[in-house]
Amino acid sequence: MIKIAPSILSADFARLGEEVVKLEKAGADLVHIDVMDGHFVPNITIGPPVVKALRKETNLPFDVHLMIEDADKYIDSFADAGADIITVHVEACRxxxxxxxxxxxxxxxAGVSLNPATPLHSIEWVLNEVDMILVMSVNPGFGGQQFIEISTSKINKLKNMLLSKGLHIDIEVDGGIDLSNIYEITKAGANVIVSGSTIxxxxxxxxxxxxLREKAFR
Ligand code: DX5
Ligand code: ZN
Known part of the structure; x- marks a missing residue:
């Protein structure tokens, strides 16, 4: 089953409450929330108070993607704010x-995310701890970037790695996904699809x- 996780980074920030309500009505499976700190990535977005405010607007699960340094310090706050999945970056966690x-x-x-340049073996020894692996298919920081083509091979390699170990872990892909490439991405093994600007x-x-669902591989 493919899950569609619209990223509210491309929503109207002046109307975030209405935007998540619209997403629920539109049939989204998750709300993908991009948290950026201006250090790990060159952009600043939203924090726990906004997540907490949005929590009252929808029952959709919150998929919180932390692109921040020192994530440890903020896990409690995002959990209290109503996150359902928290994903941290392997590059940002000591x-x-x-x-x-x-x-x-x-x-x-718990999710772990890898930047485009980060090798899969960097997560080998935490596989038993994760529910989801987020493969970045753009360099994190901004919406609307172009999908990095080689990500498809990385997803496929990850899928095979999980299969060989008998692990059932969600594979999420984030960045540059649209109607033209969702098929190859899902065929390669991804089952959670983030999409911001396209949606x-x-x-x-x-x-x-x-x-997007119809074009995905089944
Ligand atoms: C990038 C974010 C993505 C981004 C996706 O740093 O993590 O979630 O908003 O947006 P699109 O789908 O426009 O590439
Ligand atoms: Zn994201």
Whole structure:
């Protein structure tokens, strides 16, 4: 089953509450929330108070993507704010194993994300701790960037690595996904698809989410 996780980075920030309500009506599976700190990535977005405010607007699970340094310090706040999945970057965590355990101690799903240049073996020894692996298919920081083509091979290699170990871990892909490439991405093994600009720039969100599902590999 493919899950569609629209990224509210491309939503109207002046109307975030309405935007998540629209996403729920449009058939999204998750709300992808991009948290950026201006250090790990060259952009600053939103923090726990905004997540907490949005929590009252929808029942959709919150997929919180932390592109921040020192994530450990903020896990409790994002958990209290209502996150369901918290994903941290392998490049930004000094004690990744411990951080993942901290996320799980709140009863949440733990995700780990890899930048385009980060090798898959960097997560080999935490595979038993994660519920989801997020493969970045753009360099994190901004929406609307172009999909880095070689990501497809990385997803496929990851899928095979998980299969060979008998692990059932979600593979999420984030950055530059649209109707033209969702097929190859899902065929390679991804099952959670983040999409920001494709969904929010379209005139009919609900239609676009349906189209993405239809174009995905089944
Ligand atoms: C990039 C973010 C993505 C981004 C996706 O740093 O993590 O979630 O908003 O946006 P699109 O789909 O426009 O590439
Ligand atoms: Zn993201």
């Amino acid at each position: 004690h990744l194993h411990q951080t993942l355990q901290k996320i799980k101690s709140h009863g949440l799903k 929010f720039n379209s005139p009919d969100m609900s239609r676009t989410i349906k189209d």
